[in-house]
Amino acid sequence: MGEVLRTLDADAAVDNMPFMPEMARFAGRRLQVSASAHKGCDTIETYRNRKIDRAVHLGVRCDGSAHGGCQASCLLYWKEDWLKPASGPAPRPVPPTQDDDMAVLDRATHGRESRTATGEVVYSCQATRFVEASSPMRRRHLRQYWIDVVSGNVSAWTFTRYMLLAIRNAAVRKVGRYDLMIPHGTIKGLATGKTPNDTLDLQVGDMVEVKTPAEIMTTLDSAGRNRGMAFDTEMLPFCGKRYRVKQRIERIINERTGVMMAMRTPAFVLEDVACMGNLHPERIFCPRRIYPFWREIWLKRVAHDRASHEPPSHAGAS
Numbered sequence: 001m002g003e004v005l006r007t008l009d010a011d012a013a014v015d016n017m018p019f020m021p022e023m024a025r026f027a028g029r030r031l032q033v034s035a036s037a038h039k040g041c042d043t044i045e046t047y048r049n050r051k052i053d054r055a056v057h058l059g060v061r062c063d064g065s066a067h068g069g070c071q072a073s074c075l076l077y078w079k080e081d082w083l084k085p086a087s088g089p090a091p092r093p094v095p096p097t098q099d100d101d102m103a104v105l106d107r108a109t110h111g112r113e114s115r116t117a118t119g120e121v122v123y124s125c126q127a128t129r130f131v132e133a134s135s136p137m138r139r140r141h142l143r144q145y146w147i148d149v150v151s152g153n154v155s156a157w158t159f160t161r162y163m164l165l166a167i168r169n170a171a172v173r174k175v176g177r178y179d180l181m182i183p184h185g186t187i188k189g190l191a192t193g194k195t196p197n198d199t200l201d202l203q204v205g206d207m208v209e210v211k212t213p214a215e216i217m218t219t220l221d222s223a224g225r226n227r228g229m230a231f232d233t234e235m236l237p238f239c240g241k242r243y244r245v246k247q248r249i250e251r252i253i254n255e256r257t258g259v260m261m262a263m264r265t266p267a268f269v270l271e272d273v274a275c276m277g278n279l280h281p282e283r284i285f286c287p288r289r290i291y292p293f294w295r296e297i298w299l300k301r302v303a304h305d306r307a308s309h310e311p312p313s314h315a316g317a318s
Helices: 021-026 099-111 143-150 156-174 213-217 233-238
Strands: 039-041 049-051 055-057 207-210 242-253 260-270 299-301
Touching: 021 099, 143 156
Parallel strands: none
Antiparallel strands: 039 049, 207 242, 207 299, 242 260
16 A cells, blocks of 8 residues: 555645545455546536546446445546556455555545535545546547557447447438437437336345336436436437346435435446446547446336346337
C-alpha cells in the first residue's frame, strides 16, 4: 500500500483520478486486466465518451463502503502508476492495510466532501470526478477505435458489426426515418400523466424476464423515463430474455451533485447484465460496464427456477 500512497497527491489522486478507500483491499493482490480504460462515457455532462490516460479496469467494483453505502457498484479505474507487472510465484497473503495508510486515504476522501444547505453530504469519488480525470474526445478521433481492438476491449467482429450498424443508423436518422433504426427504432415513451408502477415483491435470486421494448415504452414518459429513471438504448438487447435478480438498489450517489439519492420506487440489478456500449454512437465501445437499473414494471416473474439468456419459446408468437 505504501507504493500506491507515494504516487498520490494531496487529494489521494493521480491526474485527478482518486485512489479510494474501497480500493485498498486489493493492494498487494494479483488481478488480471479486464479492459483498457482509455475512454469512458461521461454520465455527468455530455453522455459522450471522454479520453482517459494510462488507466485500466481490473474487473473489480466499488462496494461503496467509504461512500455512504452507495450501491452503484462502479467498475474501478486503476492508473498505471498504482500497478506493476506480476512475475514469479504468487506472493504470500497480504496483511490488512495499516490503519495509518487507511487514515491517509480517508482524510483525502472525506476532505473533499462538503455539505449542501440542507446538511446533505456531497460525496467525492471516481464517478463524481470523472470529468476532472478525463478530457474531451470526438467521435471522429479514430485512434480510439484502434485501441478498442488491439487492446482486446472488443473483437474485430464486434467492432465491424456495431460500427456498420452505427453508420446505417446515422444514415436513416439523417433522413428522419427513426422507425428504421436497429435494434428497435427509437425509444418512445407512450405514457401520459404520471408513469405507471408495478410491485412484484422481487427478492435476490428470483428469476425474471425483461419485457419487450413495446411493453416497456408504454411505461415511459415523453423523456423516456419511468418515475425519473431512464430506459437506455443499451438496455434493448436484454429485452425478452431471462435473468436472475442480483441486487435491490436502495441508494446511489448522484454523479452530478455528489448527493446520495434514496430510491423511492424500487430498482434492481440483474445477474450478467451490464451496459456493453455497443449501440449509442456517442459512447460506442465504452468499457465502463455500468449496471443498468431496472424498474419492476419492466420485468415479469418467471415461474421455473432456471435462467436462460435466450428468448423464451413464445417470443415470436403474435
